[in-house]
Amino acid sequence: MDIHEFKGKVFAAGAAAGLQEMEIYFSQSKNFSTRIFQKEVDGYSVSMEQGVGFRARFGGKVGYSYVETLDQESIQLLVEGAKANAQIIDSDDEIEFFSGSAAYPNVAAYNAKLETLPAEEKIEFAKALESEAFASDARVSMVNWAATGYNETKVYIANTKGLEQSFRRNGAYGLVSAVVREGEQVKTSARMVFSNDWEAFDAKKMAGEAVEEATSLLGASSVPSGDYSVLLRHDVAHDLLSTFVSVFSAEAVQKGLSLLAGKLGEQVASSIVTLIDDPLLENGGASASFDGEGVATRTKTVIENGKLKTFLHNLKTAKKDGVESTGNASRASFKAPVGISPTNFFIQPGELSYEDMIKRMGDGLIIIDVQGLHSGANPVSGDFSLGAYGYLVEKGQIVRPVEQITVAGNFFTLLETVEEIGSDLKFGRPSPGGYVGSPTLLVRHLSVAGM
Amino acid sequence: MIAALSTGGDFAEIFMEDTRGTTLRMLNGSLEEGVSGRDYGVGIRIFQGYRSVYAYTNDASKENLLKVALEAAAALEGTPGLTDIVLNRLVVETFNPIRLEPSSVLHTDKVAVMKRAHGAATGYDQAITQVAITYLDTDQNVLIANSDGLLVEDRRVRTRLGINAVASKGNEKQSAFRGPGAHMGFELFDHIDVEAVARDAARSAVTMVNADYAPSGKYPVIIDNAFGGVIFHEACGHGLEATSVAKGASVFSGKLGQQVASPLVTAVDDGTIPNAWGSQNVDDEGTKTRRNVLIENGILKGYMIDKLNARRMAMEPTGSSRRQSYKYAPTSRMTNTFICAGDSTKEEIIGNTEYALYARHMGGGSVNPATGEFNFAVSEGYIVRNGKIEKPVRGGTLIGQGSQILQKIDMVASNLATGQGMCGSLSGSIPTDVGQPTIRVSEITVGGRKGDN
Numbered sequence: 001m002d003i004h005e006f007k008g009k010v011f012a013a014g015a016a017a018g019l020q021e022m023e024i025y026f027s028q029s030k031n032f033s034t035r036i037f038q039k040e041v042d043g044y045s046v047s048m049e050q051g052v053g054f055r056a057r058f059g060g061k062v063g064y065s066y067v068e069t070l071d072q073e074s075i076q077l078l079v080e081g082a083k084a085n086a087q088i089i090d091s092d093d094e095i096e097f098f099s100g101s102a103a104y105p106n107v108a109a110y111n112a113k114l115e116t117l118p119a120e121e122k123i124e125f126a127k128a129l130e131s132e133a134f135a136s137d138a139r140v141s142m143v144n145w146a147a148t149g150y151n152e153t154k155v156y157i158a159n160t161k162g163l164e165q166s167f168r169r170n171g172a173y174g175l176v177s178a179v180v181r182e183g184e185q186v187k188t189s190a191r192m193v194f195s196n197d198w199e200a201f202d203a204k205k206m207a208g209e210a211v212e213e214a215t216s217l218l219g220a221s222s223v224p225s226g227d228y229s230v231l232l233r234h235d236v237a238h239d240l241l242s243t244f245v246s247v248f249s250a251e252a253v254q255k256g257l258s259l260l261a262g263k264l265g266e267q268v269a270s271s272i273v274t275l276i277d278d279p280l281l282e283n284g285g286a287s288a289s290f291d292g293e294g295v296a297t298r299t300k301t302v303i304e305n306g307k308l309k310t311f312l313h314n315l316k317t318a319k320k321d322g323v324e325s326t327g328n329a330s331r332a333s334f335k336a337p338v339g340i341s342p343t344n345f346f347i348q349p350g351e352l353s354y355e356d357m358i359k360r361m362g363d364g365l366i367i368i369d370v371q372g373l374h375s376g377a378n379p380v381s382g383d384f385s386l387g388a389y390g391y392l393v394e395k396g397q398i399v400r401p402v403e404q405i406t407v408a409g410n411f412f413t414l415l416e417t418v419e420e421i422g423s424d425l426k427f428g429r430p431s432p433g434g435y436v437g438s439p440t441l442l443v444r445h446l447s448v449a450g451m
Numbered sequence: 452m453i454a455a456l457s458t459g460g461d462f463a464e465i466f467m468e469d470t471r472g473t474t475l476r477m478l479n480g481s482l483e484e485g486v487s488g489r490d491y492g493v494g495i496r497i498f499q500g501y502r503s504v505y506a507y508t509n510d511a512s513k514e515n516l517l518k519v520a521l522e523a524a525a526a527l528e529g530t531p532g533l534t535d536i537v538l539n540r541l542v543v544e545t546f547n548p549i550r551l552e553p554s555s556v557l558h559t560d561k562v563a564v565m566k567r568a569h570g571a572a573t574g575y576d577q578a579i580t581q582v583a584i585t586y587l588d589t590d591q592n593v594l595i596a597n598s599d600g601l602l603v604e605d606r607r608v609r610t611r612l613g614i615n616a617v618a619s620k621g622n623e624k625q626s627a628f629r630g631p632g633a634h635m636g637f638e639l640f641d642h643i644d645v646e647a648v649a650r651d652a653a654r655s656a657v658t659m660v661n662a663d664y665a666p667s668g669k670y671p672v673i674i675d676n677a678f679g680g681v682i683f684h685e686a687c688g689h690g691l692e693a694t695s696v697a698k699g700a701s702v703f704s705g706k707l708g709q710q711v712a713s714p715l716v717t718a719v720d721d722g723t724i725p726n727a728w729g730s731q732n733v734d735d736e737g738t739k740t741r742r743n744v745l746i747e748n749g750i751l752k753g754y755m756i757d758k759l760n761a762r763r764m765a766m767e768p769t770g771s772s773r774r775q776s777y778k779y780a781p782t783s784r785m786t787n788t789f790i791c792a793g794d795s796t797k798e799e800i801i802g803n804t805e806y807a808l809y810a811r812h813m814g815g816g817s818v819n820p821a822t823g824e825f826n827f828a829v830s831e832g833y834i835v836r837n838g839k840i841e842k843p844v845r846g847g848t849l850i851g852q853g854s855q856i857l858q859k860i861d862m863v864a865s866n867l868a869t870g871q872g873m874c875g876s877l878s879g880s881i882p883t884d885v886g887q888p889t890i891r892v893s894e895i896t897v898g899g900r901k902g903d904n
Contacts, residue, residue, distance in 0.1 A: 037501075037698065040501065040502060041502050041504075041526065042501065042502065042503070043503055043504075043505070043780070044502070044503070044504040044505065044523075044526045045504070045505040045506065045507075045780065046505075046506045046519075046522055046523060046526075047506060047507045047508065047778065048508050048509070048510075048519075049492070049507070049508070049509055049778065050509055051509075063485050064484065064485060064486040064487075065486065065487050065488050066486065066487075066488035066489070067488060067489050067491070068489065068490055068491045068492060068509045069489075069491050069509055069510070069511075074489070077488070077489055081487040081488065084485075084487070084558055085475075085485030085486065085487055085558070086485070087558070088475070088482050088485055088558045088559060088562050089482050089483070089484075089485060090481050090482050091478075091481045091482060091483040092481070093483065119526070142698065142699065142700060142821075144695075144698065144700045144821060179700065179821050186702075186821060186822050187822065188819060188821045188822060222896075225667045225668055255478065255581070256580065256581060256617075256619075257581070257617070257624075259622065259624075335486065335488055336486075337484050337486060371817055371819070371824070371825075371826040371850075372815075372816060372817055372826035372827060372828060372848060374815055374817070375814040375815035375816055375817070375826075375827055375828040376814070376826065376827070376828040376848045376898075378625070378626065380617060380624045380625075380626055381623060381624050381625060383845075383846050385828070385846050385847065385848040385898045385899065385900070386826065386848060386898070387824070387825075387826030387848060387850040387898070403824075404824075404850060404851070404852075404896055405850075405896075405898070406667070406826075406848050406850055406896065406897075406898020406899075407898070408664075408667070408846060408848070408898055408899060408900045409900075447667065447899070447900045448667075449667030449668060449896060449897060449898040449899060450896070451669065
């Protein structure tokens, strides 16, 4: 049955079972991906998937359930599951089912042209990624990733308080990873592009950059342990920001899991740092007109010239703090309960180009990749200690590649000590945790372990 | 499958899944979230030589499955293969018996276990300011059929308790996680001492909040047993998966029969350990799981191989093909992977060490299989000096190259134990056991915050 009929039946069955308020969150997506290896289609995947998340109030508490098929059996599973789960909740959090915002913004996130792009063209693009990589340097021994993909998602939310909203987005990606070899030395580098504008995909540029970077790392060695000035290249900077993004969540703050607690209005970052959450960004990876609770989204400045202006809220945390929801309720998927996450979340770019940033640093290290963010970073303390590689810079010039080092520091200290911000704002990959971006950052005194 | 093979495919496979699951979350003793649900869908895979096509859907009606099969087949070109397939049911005797099915256990009993864990962790020390407990169970029923005539069903019931304890001191916070789990039902809690595990998480967090930063540099590291095995999982295990070996993308490609590790190292991936977290009766291609010796006395003996990469490598599949769900095409992955017991004791290792980082508990890690470069976090560390544990240290990260670290293992204890983790890779996030006895590595680069030893 279709989702509207299904919703009607679920709400009717729920009412009969004594559920007081109910909400469904439906998502439906179409995916395509292909991977090329040695000029052949090595992987090819197509899918249609859907799921319904259900939450309901029973006896004052809210329980969750989900299904992936819209049939009679699923109706019972949803109603009984949510009811059973509501009965064991003993948290006193007040959860509101939202009746809807007065108005919703118009947000561009869907490109009809991309939807009709033939599979052949995407396959050709992935083939071009591979061939361009091989063509750009004789030391390329393998292209271990040459892939493209497409995703289209429709989200629909409706509840028994009259809320009913839907939103559609699509996007494509291209990924190339080149392996270069010189003697016994092996280096890899990858480039990934996300966009819903097919014009943004340039196989030659992506492959060329990946190969150039991989070859530039040949001959790398470690550096003596010590304190270094460090340029965190835009991609490393947004990965770090993304790892620590939960510290801006009001939920983390209220639960005592963010060291930013109690610091609203205070200077928490260097005065050149401005951090923005902009769900209205045209074709941003996390652009949307409403959030996971149906609240209209809006643009916020989270840090303005170093001062902390707001946390990210959903209805529950906003009520606790006596403020308005910032429209940052998130559903990591239809299976997941309401949480909080940023949308298009980025550090505002500065004036200096990447090259000028290198000159400004003088002596130090450029970090172009870090490993172990999921294990070597602690969002509660802000501490991180990560495997890294990049280049050694002396007198404003790159002198050689660097590997087998770790960089360690603290995210909060890093925010406070950002000395310069580049103009090269770049975003990471869109995820349910937000679309996070940063320009290259110059920081002093990071602890580096090497030889 | 006949529709899937209509355009020249030479192998077709159907993977049907019906999974029920429950996740409960408790924060500071209060049950905050309860979610239960059902995952249901079908994945269709087609091979043509080395090519593979995958399609999946939630709609298992005959018309839709035929439509999806033809849509997938459209990616290939050729003449129809088989026109008739005779399926022979493979009956698998389970070695993972389930005594207390999650669906037969009251929610309130699940919550009671969580409360016990919460109470034990909170009561450990006043420095514990927050305890988050997660309970989860899944009951996955799969049916796998392929054009070779295989038809097999399997059931995987898994239960896990996650305990995250946060200790505070002034403005500082440190957290520690323990997550015991098994291919079992609710009887898991007859096998583990919930309070002891919770207290251990609390002890670790309190120890770390009072610890100084680990010194940076290159020096010996003693890695404790159980979850310490994550070093082998990252530094070596991923590089032995056919996913990277078959294409020559692994540092271990083409090295069968060669010395790749210290002679003290024997390592195994064994999907047949009864009720272990990473065990399955059959893999997600329907091949019976088995005990695969990867390295024996330092010599590379085997890889973990799935059907597709088996073609490329001209080797047999090893029962190692896994996937998170029908939403992923399966590929070679680990099950329960561990370094086997050696002859030393942990006490001997520590007693014989002049200076080292003793990694009592590890966090997670990752690896680049092409270069073998790995990294992982030490979540509970100590400095060993002159044969004695001197003081706790935090914030250490170990980096290195897998093949080099394996050669540098110079002591292996006999206290083999395993720990549970979730491993994320191409075919999604899957439950895997890691394991080892206490080992000593003569030298690893340790990233910390202090310049000298």
